[in-house]
Amino acid sequence: MSLKLYQTISHRKRNMLQSLIPTNWRLRPPSRPLPLDLRPLVAESNILTPTELSITSSHDATSLSALIRSGELTSEAVTTAFCKRAAIAHQLTNCLSEILFLPALEQARAVDAEHHRTGKTRGPLHGMPISLKDTFKIKGIDSSIGMTSLAEKPARENAALVDMLLEQGAVLYCKTNVPQTLMGLDSNNHIIGRTLNPRNTLVTAGGSSGGEGALLAMRGSILGVGTDIGGSIRIPAMCNGLYSIKPSSQRIPFSGQEIGQLPGTEDVGLHASAGPMATSARDCELFLETIANAKPWENDPRVAFGTWDSQGELGTKPLFGVLRTDGITTPLPPVAKVLDEVVQTLRQRGTEVVDISAPAFKHCQPLANAFFSIDGHNHTFDLLESTDEPLIPWLSTRLTRRPPMDLSQVRDLHVRKAALEKEMLGIWKDEKGRTIDAVICPVAPHPLPGIDKWNGVGYTSAFVLLDYPAATLPVRDFNESDMQDEIEPGLEILGGWDKRNRELWTGSSETVDRAIYLDTKLSVQIVAPRLQERRLYQALAYVDTLVKQTS
Amino acid sequence: MSLKLYQTISHRKRNMLQSLIPTNWRLRPPSRPLPLDLRPLVAESNILTPTELSITSSHDATSLSALIRSGELTSEAVTTAFCKRAAIAHQLTNCLSEILFLPALEQARAVDAEHHRTGKTRGPLHGMPISLKDTFKIKGIDSSIGMTSLAEKPARENAALVDMLLEQGAVLYCKTNVPQTLMGLDSNNHIIGRTLNPRNTLVTAGGSSGGEGALLAMRGSILGVGTDIGGSIRIPAMCNGLYSIKPSSQRIPFSGQEIGQLPGTEDVGLHASAGPMATSARDCELFLETIANAKPWENDPRVAFGTWDSQGELGTKPLFGVLRTDGITTPLPPVAKVLDEVVQTLRQRGTEVVDISAPAFKHCQPLANAFFSIDGHNHTFDLLESTDEPLIPWLSTRLTRRPPMDLSQVRDLHVRKAALEKEMLGIWKDEKGRTIDAVICPVAPHPLPGIDKWNGVGYTSAFVLLDYPAATLPVRDFNESDMQDEIEPGLEILGGWDKRNRELWTGSSETVDRAIYLDTKLSVQIVAPRLQERRLYQALAYVDTLVKQTS
Structure with a gap:
């Protein structure tokens, strides 16, 4: 053939x-099954x-x-x-x-x-x-x-x-x-x-x-x-x-x-x-x-x-905000826990952290998604078809050729984006009107999942939509005791993404072996206002130092 | 009726x-014809x-x-x-x-x-x-x-x-x-x-x-x-x-x-x-x-x-560039003259000014124009028609309802824009690789014309397309002796815009009375790189001071 x-x-x-x-x-061909840790x-x-x-x-x-x-x-x-x-x-x-x-x-x-x-x-x-x-x-x-x-x-x-x-x-x-x-x-x-x-x-x-x-x-x-x-x-x-x-x-x-x-797609999109x-x-x-x-x-x-x-700077006595959920997918217990550990560490060392609610956050991911399909993926499929290349399995159930958006649809996306940008500006002030230097939140609603199991990018794509600089900070390894934490009984399931996310912890038809998460790194995300990369870096270094002193 | x-x-x-x-x-109703100078x-x-x-x-x-x-x-x-x-x-x-x-x-x-x-x-x-x-x-x-x-x-x-x-x-x-x-x-x-x-x-x-x-x-x-x-x-x-x-x-x-x-039009355009x-x-x-x-x-x-x-700053010994034409419409004699006067003033006071050629400049105005008609002016006409409002005479010969562009046309505009942005970056270095602090050029190719006679915006719209900050500096009044200058015989007519521009000086079917320009202000434009408004202001103030010392 x-x-x-x-x-x-x-x-x-x-x-x-x-x-x-x-x-x-x-390398010589391995004479034995490869270890998990290469x-x-x-x-x-x-x-x-x-x-x-x-x-x-x-x-x-x-x-x-x-x-x-x-x-x-x-x-x-x-x-x-x-x-x-x-x-x-x-x-x-x-x-x-x-x-x-x-x-x-x-x-x-x-x-x-x-x-x-x-x-x-x-x-x-x-x-x-x-x-x-x-x-x-x-x-x-x-x-x-x-x-x-x-x-x-x-x-x-x-x-x-x-x-x-x-x-x-x-x-x-x-x-x-x-x-x-x-x-x-x-x-x-x-x-x-x-x-x-x-x-x-x-x-x-x-x-x-x-x-x-x-x-x-x-x-x-x-x-x-x-x-x-x-x-x-x-x-x-x-x-x-x-x-x-x-x-x-x-x-x-x-x-x-x-x-x-x-060419030009980004100029009309994100x-x-x-x-x-x-x-x-x-x-x-x-x-x-x-x-x-x-x-x-x-x-x-x-x-x-x-x-x-x-490019901005961290206040001398910085005030942090914590965003515990994007409103679409509730973080699984280890993710919520490590975020809270970081918050507690900061507080114990005398740094103030205030909880932020941002109702607009949940609208960011669907809008970012809409922006990603302005072209209806036609160019992607054209490229693939030119060499008879099939989609990889993970994409094959997710990517379809659709009609490209027309200009009025794209304009509407931008109108919604402008409204979210404006609303989200609110996260940079606390209730007393003080400036929040940086925001801490999850990178993802789950720990590091199995191959092809990553579920949702709401916590990351939002800050592309808003164009905020955002950092990752590795905090600590997932450990045996983290395996014991359970989702609060009766906690509302927010939707499809949330349901699938839970399955990474509680299983669905098949039982999840939480041991897969052992020794993977739990991280948090740190975010600063647009074009303030130095402020972000200083916040990252600040939190990193305190977290390292503790661990 | x-x-x-x-x-x-x-x-x-x-x-x-x-x-x-x-x-x-x-005011009491005027008892006599109003003077030219109100x-x-x-x-x-x-x-x-x-x-x-x-x-x-x-x-x-x-x-x-x-x-x-x-x-x-x-x-x-x-x-x-x-x-x-x-x-x-x-x-x-x-x-x-x-x-x-x-x-x-x-x-x-x-x-x-x-x-x-x-x-x-x-x-x-x-x-x-x-x-x-x-x-x-x-x-x-x-x-x-x-x-x-x-x-x-x-x-x-x-x-x-x-x-x-x-x-x-x-x-x-x-x-x-x-x-x-x-x-x-x-x-x-x-x-x-x-x-x-x-x-x-x-x-x-x-x-x-x-x-x-x-x-x-x-x-x-x-x-x-x-x-x-x-x-x-x-x-x-x-x-x-x-x-x-x-x-x-x-x-x-x-x-x-x-x-x-x-809403959203600017986000896909300029x-x-x-x-x-x-x-x-x-x-x-x-x-x-x-x-x-x-x-x-x-x-x-x-x-x-x-x-x-x-927001940037002017070098301590600034180097200026002069762009004498946009390549579409050759400045009329008084415009070229006042620009050169400014250049000579700077040089006489020991400030270096280098002539710049920017072949890409002439492509900016047509592209900016294309961006302005993304919507085919449909919204404008919808608004006008909703109150039976006719276009004002000047617009009535210039604005027509056209099909809006589709997304691929708009993308293409952005591709052309990106290429021009890149090419125009070249104007900020001279042939020896030195940084040009600011560029001086005309605001328009003609002096201040009669009512409804402004001809072309190539010298101004280019810096919207490129998003460069740009200033106007009033230099001196148009005077009797300026009326005597003639367009260099045999100078090539660059196109329709250039032809119409010349008519503001030499007349067409009707003779132009150059006396209309007397006592109107001749200005120059000063331009700096994107987002360097302080550098631009300092350049403006620098040139202004030297010009004022002279006049």
Whole structure:
């Protein structure tokens, strides 16, 4: 039987990717069933030297970049270590979409030589390997976003952020896997396959920046850039126990990305954001501050003017708000519990936290959803059909070709959006009229679920609709005692989403084994007003410090 | 013959407006033909006391507001003076659309009492009378924007900026006239009639913020707020010899305005801006700084975060660029000449100015025009027909009902816009890669033309498309010697717009009497990159100072 076009392209693409992993970085076929936690396999492979293990394991980007700038480490050494580790991570988790190891090492040597010659570095990211989600176009490289119709069509120019990172001396060594079409919360497609969660292969690695999340969790990268239009940075960050910030859409250059939409779609709909995913809060600042101070508005006309210092600040005695529910899906017991633990920690340390009610919150997710289907997914289906590519199973029950909206329908969406934006402004003042510095809320209404089980993005997509910057903060692991908590008897079921969400805890036809959640990370989301990324970062760091002191 | 509905409404509305002018502020019917320059009639009317004449004639808003805050003048005294002068201005030029004298005087007494009681003022605008274009909704007052179908429908709530101005202690005493539908460059409609240019009734007062322009030229206001989506602040500012700044669209709260479009239209198209019109450059700063520092993003979710200090700054040794043509309409001799005079003045004083070529500039105006007709003007015609209102003569040959664009057409406009935005970024660097601090260019390709003769908005609408802040700077009067300059023989005619523009200088079937331009103000436009209003203001003040030193 002859292969369909999409299969031919997939095979070729996969083989090409495989061929770009040097043979001595290849793992021996596993002689035993793989463990749930894939991370220990890195050291066991003996591919990395002890120094390389230390480089990739013992730092965050902030400390590592300081060592490069001081000359204690070369970019070449650091890049080699991360290339090796990324190669291993990919072989175990399917986290990469493009491999650029050879050009990256050349680039690393070039920035090292420049450093040596001039005695100067280009800035905080000088010589730092940085991983990028597949959406970012790099000249000569594909941005196939998990669709064969977009594969083997190398980009003609760099995305604006790629140019900026290169100007800053960063080293680009790989791009990371995404769901077919980007419209998924688990990163699976017919080209690369499914990205696994390195820490627990039974649960999802998240999406759409899922490859990025898994790569970072494997420490095959120390600083990655994802994109988010419904939760696509924050969801995989939660899945992989990472810090992340989804900025407001005008903060980080976004132009020159492949997003699988007809050009101009975002301009009549919602705008996605690019932002950092990292292993520490301060690495999010490292990225955002470096880009902000490199005048990104001179590279991408859609970026708002404003250096890092002019992106807001946390009050000296900050007041936090807590939003315990989006009004659509009541958080399951462990999610409500960890949120409350954070609130109690803050209060115990003398920081005031007030409960916020936001009746408009529940209208955000349905509206965001409507915006996502302005085109009726026609372009997506056109792309798929051009190579006979079927939808992946998860999407096949969710995505259908529909008539595109007409202009008056789109206008109406914007009218509803403007009303919600106005109403939601109210969450930034408490009842006494005091300014609320930042809001804490869940990332999702459930802990980290099984593969393809993520349920709803109301807690994340709302802040795309509103264009608020939002961060994830990993708090603690789900533990045995969390398994014992039950949903309050008689608690109203709010609707279909809420019902399905409950099934992740109580089961439906089949019983849920809550043990699946063990050792997965419980996270909270922190949110600030639009275009106040520095205020958000300071809130994230503030809460992180208090939470860490406690744990 | 019975009156048509629009006539009935017009009469009622006009009578109502007339009735709000106190009888002792009414002018005696003129016993002689009115002079070309209406301004001297204010003093001749003897309606204002010598003190009131001084208050309205001898200050800008900055000095006047200082006197109110120091207690040397009360808001009541200042408001009374401007109400009187506005009443006279309206009787002579048809510049008002709504009169709020009585509530304004009450408001003035209230802020005076607060000042007296607390010893404090609410800020720089405390007690200051400020005039607003008719588009700004004030609770209980019409925003009819020159259309009878929108008359007698008092607003249910204040526009966001109105709320902010009131919080700042400003006194709102009138709204000002606009063209029917706002889509005109001369402010004429069936309700109020045509606004005249106070300085020379033979030339246009401009539009769409034409009432605002005329009122300021009569000094019936000292600080006004207009709106601009094609040039509607800058054109009447030029017509009336005023300073003005059209900010980027996200700077000044715009929500809650009547713009005669279906809700949501701007969200799929171009966004208008609100900005100051004034008699000094520093009054533009007074307005922009006061609003920026009052956290407008907390009142209107569409406003970008950023206090005045974070809106950019001029380099210590600024480099200016000069754009001498938009590539569509070659400036007529006096326009090219005054632009060059400004350039020479800067150079003589040691400030570098480089010539810029921007091939993309000529594509901006056609694209902006396409954006303006997304709806095919159907809503406009629906509104007009609902009261049997005909188009005003100027619009009747320009506006037709067309099929609205479909979504794919609108997307295509945005794709073209993004490409132009990117290409135009190039104007902010010179050939050596140095930053150009601000760009100087014409406001229009012609001097101030006769009524209904404004030709083309390429020089102004481009900076709405690109969302760059742009200012007008009045330079000098057109004089006898300017009349002698001829268009370079053999100069190519660039197209229809250029041909019509030339006719304003050389005539066509009829000979042009260039004497019409005598004593009208020649202005230049100054432009800065997006969201850098402070940089723009500083550039405006810088050039203004050098030009004034010379003249």
